Amino acid sequence: MTELHIPAMAQAIVAAHSATFAPYEQRLPPQPTPAATRQDPAYLAALQACSALGFIAIDAECLAHAWQRQSVRTSGFDARCWPSDPQDFGLAGADPQLAFPPCPRALGLYGVLPTAEWVGRMARAGVPTVQLRFKSDDQAAIRREVQAAVQAVQGTGARLFINDHWQAAIDAGAYGIHVGQEDLDALEGAQLNAIRASGLRLGVSTHGYAEMVRAHAVQPSYIALGAVFPTTLKKMATAPQGVARLQAYVRLMQQYPLVAIGGIAAEQFPAILATGVGSIAVVRALVNAPDPDAAAQHLLGLIPAP
Numbered sequence: 031m032t033e034l035h036i037p038a039m040a041q042a043i044v045a046a047h048s049a050t051f052a053p054y055e056q057r058l059p060p061q062p063t064p065a066a067t068r069q070d071p072a073y074l075a076a077l078q079a080c081s082a083l084g085f086i087a088i089d090a091e092c093l094a095h096a097w098q099r100q101s102v103r104t105s106g107f108d109a110r111c112w113p114s115d116p117q118d119f120g121l122a123g124a125d126p127q128l129a130f131p132p133c134p135r136a137l138g139l140y141g142v143l144p145t146a147e148w149v150g151r152m153a154r155a156g157v158p159t160v161q162l163r164f165k166s167d168d169q170a171a172i173r174r175e176v177q178a179a180v181q182a183v184q185g186t187g188a189r190l191f192i193n194d195h196w197q198a199a200i201d202a203g204a205y206g207i208h209v210g211q212e213d214l215d216a217l218e219g220a221q222l223n224a225i226r227a228s229g230l231r232l233g234v235s236t237h238g239y240a241e242m243v244r245a246h247a248v249q250p251s252y253i254a255l256g257a258v259f260p261t262t263l264k265k266m267a268t269a270p271q272g273v274a275r276l277q278a279y280v281r282l283m284q285q286y287p288l289v290a291i292g293g294i295a296a297e298q299f300p301a302i303l304a305t306g307v308g309s310i311a312v313v314r315a316l317v318n319a320p321d322p323d324a325a326a327q328h329l330l331g332l333i334p335a336p
């Protein structure tokens with residue numbers, strides 16, 4: 031295949047996948063094509079095509095490498111075949127010794143909650159997975175809240191993840207820790223080793239292909255995918271991913287328990303579950319509900335129990 035064919039190859043990818051990843055449908059505008067880092071035709075065509083389909087530069091680059099590897103592995107370029115094989119993304123062959131402890135593939139309804147009181151309330155309502163997302167810089171208050179959350183889930187069977195405050199989570203004996211990409215960047219190797227050695231599970235936020243690859247490098251217990259829909263709760267650096275991208279991410283990341291998050295309400299549960307995620311994380315659908323306990327019962331009825 032010569033360079034003369036690259037625009038035609040790019041067009042073929044766009045034609046085959048625009049109905050799935052239509053930028054207009056998902057409100058994801060076409061992106062400028064980033065500078066190429068290699069010259070292989072499948073890579074160059076996919077870089078153009080994925081940018082036209084609205085993928086941001088780091089994700090278009092990641093996808094373009096995967097298209098190239100797929101073309102080599104399958105001895106040919108097939109525009110219809112969206113990459114979803116982990117080996118094409120460099121996701122195969124991880125070291126099991128470095129993996130974080132496993133958690134169930136299906137974490138079920140996952141309540142992300144602002145205080146220990148909310149954690150206890152939702153755990154008692156039967157929410158199987160809960161997270162304390164307590165935003166504060168006051169170390170004493172953080173430790174108090176984390177300890178109170180650990181006590182609040184006792185006897186309920188709920189798994190408690192602590193957002194951000196990993197040392198307090200270890201000291202209090204939580205079930206796991208959740209960190210975002212920036213939190214991960216801020217962790218030194220020794221700190222990550224300390225979390226791994228503690229036996230706590232680790233969940234990592236991701237917002238696209240490049241971040242999934244980055245998350246895989248630490249082999250977490252689960253991977254969160256979002257924001258699926260717009261959320262008012264957190265200022266997101268990336269656009270809402272939509273259900274079509276979520277579906278593509280789920281196909282690729284099958285080796286992990288997966289959690290969908292961001293703007294998800296009861297109406298969207300069937301479409302989200304149809305992608306194959308084992309868990310849906312919500313904040314406002316519980317915390318802002320007129321009757322949070324009734325909302326929890328309603329949502330629990332929409333999602334298989336873990």
Ligand SMILES: Cc1ncc(COP(=O)(O)OP(=O)(O)O)c(N)n1
Nearest residue numbers: 193208209210211235254289291311
């Ligand atoms: C289940 C789950 N997914 C994603 C997040 C977001 O985590 P992060 O990116 O670290 O942002 P903050 O929650 O710290 O603002 C989450 N908390 N839980």
Ligand SMILES: Cc1ncsc1CCOP(=O)(O)O
Nearest residue numbers: 257261263292293312313314
């Ligand atoms: C913490 C977080 N991380 C990604 S989206 C989000 C907020 C989800 O809140 P809601 O379910 O109310 O949209």
Ligand SMILES: [Mg+2]
Nearest residue numbers: 194209210213
């Ligand atoms: Mg965080």
